[in-house]
Amino acid sequence: MFSKILIANRGEIACRVIATAKKMGIATVAVYSDADKEARHVKLADEAVHIGAAPSRESYLLADRIIAAAKQTGAQAIHPGYGFLSENEAFAQRCEDLGLAFIGPRAHSIAAMGDKIASKKLANEAKVNTIPGWNDAIASAERAVEIARDIGYPVMIKASAGGGGKGLRVAYDDKEALEGFTACQNEARNSFGDDRIFIEKFVQQPRHIEIQVLGDSHGNVIYLNERECSIQRRHQKVIEEAPSPFISDATRRAMGEQAVALAKAVKYQSAGTVEFVVGKDQDFYFLEMNTRLQVEHPVTECITGLDLVELMIRVAAGEKLPLTQDQVKREGWAIECRINAEDPFRNFLPSTGRLVRFQPPEETMFQSDTARRLGVRVDTGVYEGGEIPMFYDSMIAKLIVHGTDRQDAIQKMREALNGFVIRGISSNIPFQAALLAHPQFVSGQFNTGFIAEHYAQGFHAEDVPHDDPLFLVALAAYMHRRYRARASGISGQLAGHEVKVGEQFVVVVLGANGQHEHHAVSVTDFQAPSGSSAVAVGGRSYQISSAATLGQIRVQGQCNGAGFTAQVERGTARNPLALRIAHNGTQIDAMVLSPLGAELHQLMPYKAPPDLSKFLLSPMPGLLVDVAVQPGQKVQAGEKLAVIEAMKMENILFAAQDGVVGKVLAAKGASLAVDDVIIEFQ
Numbered sequence: 001m002f003s004k005i006l007i008a009n010r011g012e013i014a015c016r017v018i019a020t021a022k023k024m025g026i027a028t029v030a031v032y033s034d035a036d037k038e039a040r041h042v043k044l045a046d047e048a049v050h051i052g053a054a055p056s057r058e059s060y061l062l063a064d065r066i067i068a069a070a071k072q073t074g075a076q077a078i079h080p081g082y083g084f085l086s087e088n089e090a091f092a093q094r095c096e097d098l099g100l101a102f103i104g105p106r107a108h109s110i111a112a113m114g115d116k117i118a119s120k121k122l123a124n125e126a127k128v129n130t131i132p133g134w135n136d137a138i139a140s141a142e143r144a145v146e147i148a149r150d151i152g153y154p155v156m157i158k159a160s161a162g163g164g165g166k167g168l169r170v171a172y173d174d175k176e177a178l179e180g181f182t183a184c185q186n187e188a189r190n191s192f193g194d195d196r197i198f199i200e201k202f203v204q205q206p207r208h209i210e211i212q213v214l215g216d217s218h219g220n221v222i223y224l225n226e227r228e229c230s231i232q233r234r235h236q237k238v239i240e241e242a243p244s245p246f247i248s249d250a251t252r253r254a255m256g257e258q259a260v261a262l263a264k265a266v267k268y269q270s271a272g273t274v275e276f277v278v279g280k281d282q283d284f285y286f287l288e289m290n291t292r293l294q295v296e297h298p299v300t301e302c303i304t305g306l307d308l309v310e311l312m313i314r315v316a317a318g319e320k321l322p323l324t325q326d327q328v329k330r331e332g333w334a335i336e337c338r339i340n341a342e343d344p345f346r347n348f349l350p351s352t353g354r355l356v357r358f359q360p361p362e363e364t365m366f367q368s369d370t371a372r373r374l375g376v377r378v379d380t381g382v383y384e385g386g387e388i389p390m391f392y393d394s395m396i397a398k399l400i401v402h403g404t405d406r407q408d409a410i411q412k413m414r415e416a417l418n419g420f421v422i423r424g425i426s427s428n429i430p431f432q433a434a435l436l437a438h439p440q441f442v443s444g445q446f447n448t449g450f451i452a453e454h455y456a457q458g459f460h461a462e463d464v465p466h467d468d469p470l471f472l473v474a475l476a477a478y479m480h481r482r483y484r485a486r487a488s489g490i491s492g493q494l495a496g497h498e499v500k501v502g503e504q505f506v507v508v509v510l511g512a513n514g515q516h517e518h519h520a521v522s523v524t525d526f527q528a529p530s531g532s533s534a535v536a537v538g539g540r541s542y543q544i545s546s547a548a549t550l551g552q553i554r555v556q557g558q559c560n561g562a563g564f565t566a567q568v569e570r571g572t573a574r575n576p577l578a579l580r581i582a583h584n585g586t587q588i589d590a591m592v593l594s595p596l597g598a599e600l601h602q603l604m605p606y607k608a609p610p611d612l613s614k615f616l617l618s619p620m621p622g623l624l625v626d627v628a629v630q631p632g633q634k635v636q637a638g639e640k641l642a643v644i645e646a647m648k649m650e651n652i653l654f655a656a657q658d659g660v661v662g663k664v665l666a667a668k669g670a671s672l673a674v675d676d677v678i679i680e681f682q
Helices: 011-023 040-044 062-071 087-098 109-112 116-125 141-151 176-192 249-265 297-304 306-318 405-419 427-439 441-443 450-454 469-488 594-602
Strands: 004-007 027-033 047-052 077-079 155-163 166-171 197-201 205-215 221-233 236-242 272-277 283-291 332-340 357-359 374-382 394-404 422-423 504-509 517-528 532-537 540-546 554-558 562-570 579-583 586-593 615-617 620-625 640-646 649-654 659-664 678-682
Touching: 004 011, 004 062, 004 504, 011 027, 011 040, 011 141, 011 306, 011 374, 011 394, 027 040, 027 062, 027 155, 040 374, 109 283, 109 586, 116 176, 116 197, 116 249, 116 283, 141 155, 141 176, 141 197, 155 176, 155 422, 166 176, 176 197, 197 562, 205 249, 205 283, 221 249, 221 297, 236 297, 236 427, 249 272, 249 283, 272 306, 272 615, 297 306, 297 374, 297 394, 306 620, 332 427, 332 620, 357 504, 374 427, 374 649, 394 405, 405 427, 405 562, 427 441, 469 504, 469 517, 469 540, 469 554, 469 562, 469 586, 517 594, 586 594, 586 615, 620 678, 640 678
Parallel strands: 004 027, 004 077, 027 047
Antiparallel strands: 155 166, 155 197, 205 221, 205 272, 221 236, 236 332, 272 283, 332 394, 357 422, 374 394, 504 517, 504 586, 517 532, 532 540, 540 554, 554 562, 562 579, 579 586, 615 678, 620 640, 640 649, 659 678
């Protein structure tokens, strides 16, 4: 066994590998860029080596520097994580040539599976189901249209070297096939330096289901059940679960056996994933093989009780697999939510900056400890007070739960999301909460088009219907009553002017444009030690109690005998007197007033927000890479004005209306915050 390994990655996956290495008594070496010198993976590792500037092409993608770091520290093996160099055959080959163990498959397996055209041919030879299509590089857009007609629309046009949604289009007719071919070719050339394109049949109502395989250097390969990854946004997975609520045992076995056959055909050693697209009648076709550990590997670890990182390390050290196919377990149900630094209410634009608060829910399962099951696990590479840099992807944590069945897992996940406190940046937690509550998700009746179909116009606060909106109002009144009780107990109050605590309140739920809701509420039977109160509102009664200390954001307690977790804060940017209550993805800002105070509040004039239509504001934090206009220039609606880049995403800003540019207030190369002014119009 190795005594020291280097992790050629960053963020949560680097921390994940370190956890298992520590359990195995293996020393770890982290590598880091300028942006990551204070990162969590650097703090957790035994040693750390600086490898370059913040952009990944000047640090984490530089094989020479990573290999030099391994030699300098005496590491015998390199774990590449996922992304960066994890599926780079040249890097794996160099490690092999230099006598460094690559904790992943051999270079020839990466090469065989990394090329989508070559991998489909191999799959055909291994008798794996493949989608009808044209598997050779296509010479021209006209030829692409002919091929698309032969296969039958709709078809999928894909770049051979594509990935992450780049170089991929669906065409439903000749015009779309012609345009799609050209667009894919340009994207692939710019992103991957390889413009080979192929075409295949587009499976309708498809589900994305993948099989986890594991091979060793002694010719043994097993499959570790499947993962359901159909909940995707723009080809990026959002929620993953294991097992799938859709496929039968017979389909699972058939997919598993084909995945093993394919892995054996390329002499696969290590953890890998064979991705399938599954049609509505459980017809399944090979998509591609990912020759690395997947982001969503924890859900497989939960249901099988196996530590995949440990098995990867053992296989790389030449050990045999410790179990056979009939020993693979499938117990309970696991779900993973990717918690991303993005603003779901601003069309998921990246959100970078400092994590002012980062308090994940309480963990009962841990990364490298497979003995603990049926709980909550958080995989993350960040910490409170740390910085989310703009140079890497937007994932800040993975929230994983393991339940006895699917309904139990969904319930656990909703509670865990309620208790996940993130402040300073925006996160997609409200969106995740909405997905988990959606009847179609709960029933398991969904496919890869689920998000595009239900959130075609983007995501809005009203897309999260709360099953009991009056509970939020009752909780606001309950918390206010506890604050008043504390205020009334302060010593040294002027006689005759002490804080009086009533039982009748009005909760004013603040709405847009001065449209507020008023709810008459009574809070009675207040018991100071437990904070227990009976809250009556809108003809309903809530018996609420909580031991949470005032001032903490996460509030856990009981309501009518059932447990709840919510988030409560005093003071918002809009109103310092308001309470912000968040639960199950729904958020309200409320003022709790006396009946007289509520009457007076209704007389307050509404102050309209300033008109900002004369300004182009930055919709997200990021780097201003281009300003396409000059002062005095006339622009038309829809014309490109500027380009902002953050977290591997380019965002082009267009003119909303015709106008004349007055001043350009931000220069190319500037780092912008949200709502910074870029251009002022005349």
